[in-house]
Amino acid sequence: MVRMMTQEQCPHRNNVQSTEKPQVYKVGIYGWRKRCLYFFVLLLMILIVVNLALTIWILKVMNFTIDGMGHLRITERGLKLEGDSEFLQPLYAKEIQSRPGSPLFLQSSKNVSVNILNEKKQLVSQLVAGSHGVHARGKMLEVKSSSGKLLFSADDHEVVVGAERLRVMGAEGAVFSNSVETPHVRAEPFKELRLESPTRSLYMEAPKGVKIEADAGDFQATCRSDLRLESKDGEISLDASKIKLPRLPEGKASTSGPRQTVFEVCVCPNGKLFLSQAGTGSTCQMSSNLCL
């Protein structure tokens, strides 16, 4: 305005004004400089708007907050995520750990499979919890207690149950197709022990000897047909102060027919039995040399 007034005064004063201020210069932006300035400002505005839009777009897409992106926090030591996360391709990790005080779940609507591969990417061990069952596969499976003691192991050659005791509770008991190898078979306290072969024979075989003891009771052997005590090279000893043969048949006098040779049972002082041909009187004394 000042300049405008100056300009306005100038025409009126004419020569006087012109003469008084010959040093005044015009100040302003005009001509090509003005157009450049306009263009530059416009360009700057466009760039700023685009940049701001891009930034806001980043913030929007990443769901930015003061601390992070949505539920994701990037911290100085790693990453923290408070919502669900989804990985469509394999997730590689060194360690998977639950938070303190919290359990860790690995679950699936099909199978959960833990695979161990060798250098050639071949499967060497596997544990599958599936919809149909739990399957473990490998050279060996071992279960140990906290103190390192072997409780269970299974490999190609054998299954070992190392716990203090293996208990089989099923009502049908245990079935072994081949053999049971053990130094000791024992009944539970206050229960009987039965060895039973429901449809066939039962064998007890031990080369160095079989010993049957009933320290507080009877021994009883019962059968329908023959009961045989046999000794190949030794003797049979009935070592009791009372021996009964309760159902021995009684001989009957026979007045006719040919007389067969019969024997008399004699006993040595040491209890050895021997036979002596029966005669009118006792013939044991005649044969007593067998007792020597």
Next chain:
Amino acid sequence: MVREQYVTTTEESGVLSPVSEYIYMIGIYGWRKRCLYLFVLLLLIILVVNFALTIWILRVMWFNAEGMGYLQVHEDGLRLEGESDFLFPVYAQEIDSREDSALLIQSSENVTLNARNANGDVTGSVSVGPSQAEGFSKYFNISSNHDENLFYADGSGAIVGKGKLRVTGPEGALFEHSVRTPMVKAVLNKELKLESPTRSLSMDAPKGVHVKALAGNVDVTAHFDILLHSAEGLLILDAETVRLPKLPVGEAGTSGDSQGMYNMYEVCVCPSGKLFFSTAGVSSTCSESQDC
């Protein structure tokens, strides 16, 4: 220049004066200049805000030359070298370890593998906890790398496959019901003991019970009676020597009293070895009685 021309024209004469009347001074000054300044200032403010937002992004994301914090974004995925915290479920189809590294899964509480069916019910589960490891499923199966079954367990039983089952616990195996096996045998170079500590032990087999000791003795010991009983067949003592070591010796009484008071018998033997008895007399009566 325009002004100068004007002055010059005035000085020269009226001839140039009409021409200069059409030229207007055009430039940026006055209110337009102030608006321009304000506008530039506005752009500057927006620029600073945008820059602050960008700095904020870089800060929050811990940007560096290679990525965000320890997180690097590659064309084929993400790579994180620090720790990541997932507070909610992680959905993944596959979790791998690096090729040269083990994968560790650990928790201060349980680690649980769950497999579910279409309805979302858990059908197979394996859980390892602070005090116990537990699995439940339709079945549990251990197989070797050659797909041979080593161990199998389901609701109706447990099966140990090829090889053998070894129980090494000091208390051995406890079967609450029965053990079904064709053979019970001793460990090599050890004795086999069948024991019922407080009750009886019985052996049943319809086709016969055989007790064999091919290089030793069979000993039967009882506190009370030893009973050998055959319902329909023979009782056979088959040995070269049969010994009754503790048989008591009868004492002679007065002849008259003893004869009248007791029936006495004599044991006789047929040639076939069959025993029978005969009424005792003053001398042997075997030859008088025959039942061979």
